[in-house]
Amino acid sequence: MASSQDAITITGKVLDAETRMPIPGANIIEVGKNNGAITNFDGNFEIEVSPTSTLEISYIGYLTKSVPANKEIDEILLEVNAESLDDVVVVGYGTQKKYSVISSVSTIEPEELQNSSSRSVSNNLAGRLAGVIAVQRSGELGYDNAQFWIRGISSFAGNSAPLVLVDGIERSLNNIDPAEIATFSILKDAAASAVYGVRGANGVILITTKRGKIGKPQLNVRYEHSITQPVHLPEFVGAVDYLELFNTIAREEGTTPPFSEERIENIRAGNDPDLYPDVNWLDEITKDFASNDRVNLTISGGSELLRYAFVASYYNEQGIIERDPSQEWDSSPNLDRYNLRSNVDLNVTPTTLFRVSIGGYLQDLKRAPQSVDDLFNLAFETPPYQHPIQYSSGEIPVQPERSNPWALATQTGYERQSASKLESLFSVEQKLDFLLKGLKTTFKFSFDRYNANSVTRRKNPDYFNPATGRLDDGSLDLTIYSYGQDFLGYETGSDWGDKAVYIEGRLEYSNNFGDENQVDGLLLYNQRNYDNGDRLPYRNQGFAGRLSYSKKRRYIAEFNFGYNGSENFAKGKRFGFFPSVAAGWIISEEPFMEKLNESISNLKIRASYGLVGNDQLSGRRFPYITTINETNGYRWGVNNDYYRSGRWEGDYGVPDLTWETVAKANLGIELGLWNSINLRADIFKEQRRDIFQQRRTVPGSSGFVNNPWANYGKVDNQGFELSLDVNKQFSQDLFIKAWGNFSYAHNEIIEQDEPKALIGTSRSSTGKPVGQIFGLVDDGLFTNEDFENIDEGILKDGVPEHTFGPVRPGDIKYKDLNGDGRITGLDETAIGGTYTPEIVYGFGINTQYKNFDIGLFFQGNARTDRMIGGQYFIPGTGAAALGNIYSNVDDRWTVENPSQDVFWPRLSNQTNANNGMASTWWLRNMSMLRLKNAEIGYLLPQKFIEKVNMKTARFYIRGNNLLTFSSFDLWDPEIDTSTGFRYPPIQAFTAGIDINF
Template sequence: MNKNNRMSKRLLNYVIVLLVCLISSAESFAQGTKFQVKGNVTDASREPIVGATIKVKGTSQGVITNIDGEYSIDTRSNAILEFSYIGYVSQEVPVSGSKIINVTLQEEVSKLDEVVVVGYGTQKKISVTGSVSNVSTKEIAKIATPSLSNTLGGQIPGIVTRQATGEPGYDQASIYIRGFGTWTNRSPLILVDGIERDMNTINTEEVESISVLKDASATAVYGVRGANGVILITTKRGQLGKPKVTLRSEYAVLTGLRYPEYINAAEYAGLMNEARDNAGVANMAYTDEEIELFRNGSSPYLYPNVNWVDEVLKKNTTQSITNLNITGGTEVVRYFVNVGYTTQSGLYRDNGDNAYSTNSRVNRYNYRSRVDVNLTKDLSVELGVGGIIQNRNFPGKSQYDIFYAIRNTSPLAFPVKNPDGTPGASPTYLGNNPWGMTTQSGYETQNWNTLQGTFSARWDLSSLVTEGLSVSGRFAYDHYYSNNKQYYKDFEVKQYMGEDAEGNAIYNILRNENIKNVTLAESANRAIYYEVAANYDRTFGMHNITGMFLFNRRDYVNLRNTDRTGSVPYRRQGIAGRASYNYLQRYFAEFNFGYNGSEQFPKGKRYGFFPSVSLGYVLTNEDFWNRNWWISNLKLRGSYGTVGNDISSSTRFLYLTTMNMNVSAGYMGKEGNNYMAGIMEGQTGNQNVTWETAKKLNVGFDLGLFNDVVSLQVDIFKEKRDGILITRKTVPVLAGFSGASIPVGNLGKAENKGIETALEVKKRVANGLFYSLRGNFSFARNKIIENDEPKPKYEYQDARGRRIDQTFGLVALGFFKDQDDIKNSPKQTFQSTVRPGDIKYKDINGDGVVDEYDKVAIGDPRTPEIMFGFGGTVAYKNFDVSLFFTGAAKTSFFLEGATVYPFLNGEGTWNVLREVYDNRWTSETAATAKYPIVLNANSYNNYQTSTMYMRNGSYLRLKSAEIGYTFKGRLIDKMFMDNIRLFCNGQNLLTLDYIKIVDPESNNGVGNYPMQRTINFGFQINFK
């Protein structure tokens, strides 16, 4: 019995062991055998997809493909792999024991699932009913410039950019959206990651996307700041996968463009004689012998021949930009970090004898990081930190002073240097030696530090409250600090008079060297922003409803300003909301509003309500549209709403009346021989002052053809701007107001309307060939409705009904041929004597006299009404080539002032352009002349604004071009790199225009630092 029991126990033990083994085997079988899966991911053309994500379903484990589209991942035999890439349909593939899995991803049929950044959120492109355009960051990267604002010109329909100068540190572009409908502040609101910030503090390598909001539907949530449009810049964030390191470095040679070409000293001396002869002056300024001395250069100190442009400016300079970024992450944490360094030198010639540099120069370090953390499946936070550390260096004299001196100083005024090396001079010019002002007047350094911090959190309340509901918060702290040091001196000024009997130089001392001052200044500003928001997004069967409600506030304060008004914080706060509905992705309706307050206005008038409504209809989502296979997308949309502009004056608190203290003109009497300073009325307040309002209407459509290979976007818009802030012009002086004390009022009215369109063709064909073509066009025309000006004597001189910035001037009929022509023409009243060769003007009102009443609207506005851009990219296997052109039309440029008026302040003053010299009126050139006769004194008749000096400002510019080659393969792989790309690109490579003597984008003729052509060489390494 005992034996049987022992046998039974032994058998039971065997059974238990067997069961355990079976259970373990079953569990092992259920989990699958662990091994490595390899493969590649390609598109329909069998081209590798770089950066595709492969993830084990149900886990956070994932990898991305390399430059050849290859991947490898450790998993189990019964796992499911998820393959995904932006713009392609995701796939799930069971492993089923396969060790090699190759996948072909299909492009999404429509672009409508793309996510677009909009005001305070994102939307799928299909649901956007407003006018929103996006910039390709790939195209921006092809423009080698430290200023992000200079990359947008021509890239987006409706964007107008103007770069006034090319000087490092000051080369940012002014930006307008859809022209402008006001004559006050015209700049758009610019937000970086939802915070108002300077876009030029952002490096192009840090940018993920740029959205431009144009109509009221898109900008109403910004209320009182939305009238001029909004630019939203989103910085990069981490991507799922192992760490990816990218190094990009580029070096550029910059060449100055359109340097002014002036005549030489001999020509200048001869022109002075000609001017005297034309004026009937018997004595000539120079003899033939003296003119020959200027020409042959045998006595350069007494008879100099100076090209001041060449003495002050170099032909070329350099620029380098380097960026290193790291990105990666898991389902829990994702991160992006970028650091960069930019250095750019100016075109000024430096003096090697100084212990300091007087050339303009910018050195800038930029940094930015962004970390996203999913604390739970419902709660996520984000932390972003960025900023720049920048040092700028300039000559002791300003850009304006230096270029003014170049224009003002003739080639024979004095030598560049005296025999002893000191700056040349004369009693007329004293210290205005352009070379001396650039190299001997000291220097200025500017140190600028910016810190930008953002923290945000989002809590999904779907499981706690109701599906689709979430709340979020954001806090931002920005600090700006700068300190400037200016070491300024008056250099020694002495005139070389020749040599004495012993051969020693004789000088006339005009000014001794004087270290005038060393100025130290600092400034600090702080901005604090916070917002809280609730969002709702839920689908009920065939209906989708979304909503957003938000409160925000921003305080901006100057921490170093001791002025009473300047030290008061700038504060804005308000609420914004959005509600949208769509049915079956066919019919869309959206309501947006902003209710904002600004401390610029008096109590009771600080808040305003700015609503908008928009509708959309996607015809191609209708069942009946399936027959029209070649039209893949057709969406109609329209919007109407009201937005505002509260930055209509640089003066704060216009509702307050101010008094100016200790004003010498407001004397209170005399104490002995001294007048006692008193008080004087300053600003006259207006208790009814408020913001501008803009009522905007927009209708448009989006069209996609052949599975969106071709896409077209068209918008027609109209805006009526009311309440534009202007200084009263109809208030008579007898009412007690004059000059600065005249009160301002919201009396201006204007209209702006136009059309814009964007076309794009993208196609990837067989054998590794890809091409894309794109273009955009915009036309915007404004009109003044009311400007509070008294009605003029003649209706044709009324600015109402004309375009904003319309130029008024005389209509030139050519030049007077002879005295009979002068006698038989209307009397010209701008100077007492009129000569043959003077400009002949049209008598508009027919009264027999040409005077101020004959000035009419001439030409087009300086800001172009038409802007366009077009270009394309072709890529074949490892090669890629791209070109992009920008252009403008319906714009006029007026050549005025010293640019084209020889001897503006009397003979011997101002340089003379060769263009004017070669095309001036003489008895021999009367039939072909483009400029009037030259006289030895002011010729007020010839210096009037007129069509004589009007030029067509249209231009076509090769804005950028790039060629690149990407190296990849086993050798690169062994170097722990995915690929290396070498590229060469250029900016401002070719310009076709009608002006020639100055850049068509310039605002100030030849009086500014020149624009530059950039030839850039670089490489980008993507490490494993």
């Protein structure tokens, strides 16, 4: 800062030289001083400087401009950098200019990951990035992380999740706050992930955290409050309809109705709810609404010598499970998480950069001793008529075969789970231009430490059998079921933790030769030691390298390799070499395209091929070692009739086992039109070999106690991706961005250890996708014409015998696929698809008009199915009334309504295994389209916020998971359940403010 005696105040406006539109967020630096400013929303700035100084104005995507300090400065015009096609993209072990990226890499703006009330970043990925398939299977507090895969699933064993690296260190995606993120990249093909060798088969997610920039301290404060509720809860019939249904079923079966009309009428009239209850258990254990709160504080700034960034976040989420206010404890779910991140960059010398990154989180989760999913499951299973949640006299009833859901949720104490993690990273970067221009070396050291523990304060109340009536004095006729305790116990769970140490050394080279040739190189060594305390540490080490060449910014070639080792395998099999090659041609830079440059701003084709690996295998660790057991002795002979105590062979070691290898090929094209439309398209094919699985076709006479493991499986995976975005500034007041992406990935099992007699039959999973659903094929419902004798259940000749139990008209009829005249498990075949969607897509639009902005984001998936059903799902599966009954129960087959177009087949109070078989009758398409995000914001006028020393202030309201469109409507189609008995995803309504100082 210039001294007060000679300082002058400079004001001005920074504009785009071509469009004359203001550039908000441009940096203005007084050269040689720790003094700077930033333009506001209208491109205006003000800075105090020395009258002899020079100002440097910069903004991403524009050429940096220097101007002498002059009070007469009015407008500063920045020109688009021809190399801003060259925004930096984070890639494996480094960064590349955007134009030179010829591997398949997708990126997302960090701000887009903050447009959700969810705790977890993984829940914000679906539909945002081409190539990422993500599904949220549960909304349970603290356990609601999405499952996600890059380009689908291509292995039927082991781990299919991508490698996640935060600042180059393997860490969890779900414990970082979105406010900490500076860049987010997805590496999809071999050219992008080969440098990770045996860890790159499933793709890689690269996250970098925020770092400081030269300039005055920048302070950002963001706060938002959300009101939440479940996206969709199942709807069940009440007690009256429930009992009348079972009476009707009994009459249809020719048996005595189990429930008296007096009981039904008393429930209908609301008489004596202690004896005639009508309980909606979901309503009793849940609140109508819960809430979330999130606070983010970010401070950054610095000088040429020292730069810093500090991010602090607090997140609180309340669950929808109810509490009993009369109790001294609160058992309703509540999660608190505190995140901290501090990054410091110090230029020790003009050629030496020292970096320190310290981060981590503290998390505290409180809930009832039972998980929320367990409580939901129990509430779904408990019929509405059996007993109230609590008698008016205070006693708590319970059925011998089933707990009381309300009591478990509110009367049994609480559990507290605590977790903390410290993450540290130190690096030194030294330029070696004195040896060779463009040469530098970097050393990294990281140490992470995680700890977790739990405490349970449990109380068991007195439980009573359901009342059988009232005594002469009017009190309930009750008997004790079990005695409890009047105090909270104290149980400590096991303390658990882990630590990870990572070291890395790299040598990098980057240089231009003339105006036409660019050469970049990388050589790197790393090793990681992970120790969770209860077994031998996990260790990985390896080398990685990259060599890339660009000529005239038109022709680009790249070679990558990873040479990695894993202690999962025997000596001599631990290291593997994983190379990749890629080439790209930027056609729009060719001279013959000059006349089309105004319309075709970018045209690039790229191709890659390479090998990557996977050492995250299923089964036990060190599978190359044979184990010997010394307990229980061993058996042999026909039917294992003979026994002898002593040592016996456990798992048979196979020393030749090695990692899965994946050959990946990718062809892509990028097209830019009129500097406002961008299209990317990729087609890919992956061939995964040597999949690790336990042999299934080893005969029992071989003598193995446990079948050995082998690299035996093969899976092919292929598909395509499309992404399109349109950015258009229609006027100074109106800007519109529309975008969309579409991903399709289909896999096929080429080979696995399956009996030869099974291969080629309808029951073989070879040739089918991983996770293929199998079942019987329904042929509608039985009609009277199918029976020779209905009362005795005798079918006519030519109608296949159904072997699962007696059948009657209205029961499900199955097709005899193998033609043996009998319906058995041998008639099962592949039906539908898989639980994992093969298609994921997303699209949205953001509009900014003056100070207002509106954004919409839709996310969907397709080609995903699920088998529904189960004992508590299908009414009347046995003599007892089990579970709740869905409200669509009238849509069923009856003698009066013998329709084939119904949801439910004939219902029975007798055992009816036939109708409960997995089949196309119960197969449902779970494809959906969801309005994931809708947001309206308002940026306060500059003349107002300047009076309160703010740079910008924006208010916004947002809704998440507002609408869901699906042909399936019993429960949310995304959750992982065949019955609907699970905590669904959350719908949120949010109000927030985002302020920059």
